[in-house]
Amino acid sequence: MIANLRALRIVSLVLLAVSTIASAPAAQTVGHDETVRSVRRMLERLPYYGVFDFVAFSVEGSTVKLAGYGFQERLKTDAEMAARRAPGVAEVSNRIEILPTSPNDDRIRWATFYRIYTDDFLSRYAPGGAYAVVRELRDEQRFPGMQPVGTYPIHIVVKNGRTMLLGVVDNAVDRQIAEVRAREVTGVFDVENGLTLAKSTRD
Secondary structure (H helix, E strand, O other): OHHHHHHHHHHHHHHHHHHHHHHHHHHHOOOHHHHHHHHHHHHHOOOOOEOOOEEEEEEEOOEEEEEEEEOOOHHHHHHHHHHHOOOOOOEEEEEEEEOOOOHHHHHHHHHHHHHHHOOOOOHHHOOOHHHHHHHHHHHHHHOOOOOOEOOOOEEEEEEOOEEEEEEEEOOHHHHHHHHHHHHOOOOOOEEEEEEEEHHHHHO
């Protein structure tokens, strides 16, 4: 009798373990919207993501596709690691392009940053306003190779003397002013205005 009870208990434990393993994937299933939100949060928390970078992503099933531009090489690796930590992600396709090192491009970046984020109409987009922009410029002189990090809606991507404006602004007037300010920087070959309007992104 005792032997039969032990055998029954062992069988019950085995069946419980099998049912737990079988139900585990269902418990871990994550919806598409939750994965998108998680990936976005992970990327937003990157400590070195700044105004001279731009990262975009899409989620297809359990695969995240990363694209964009990195001012510093570590952004590509950090962004991939962050995306992999999001629930529901099994694979990451990383197509972030690391921008080439160029003193002239750096000059254009900072000059464009100053012109856009100290503009009377556009300074409201700068965290801390125009005063914070001037402080960032002073810090860069003391610590070359750095960039302003934080929430800058207008991203300034410069490659081989060509400027791309990427991100989101409130209205078409701000979009146009940002392009005008970018074109005022000496030595810029071309300006591509990829800024989108907040209303269109909500729609």
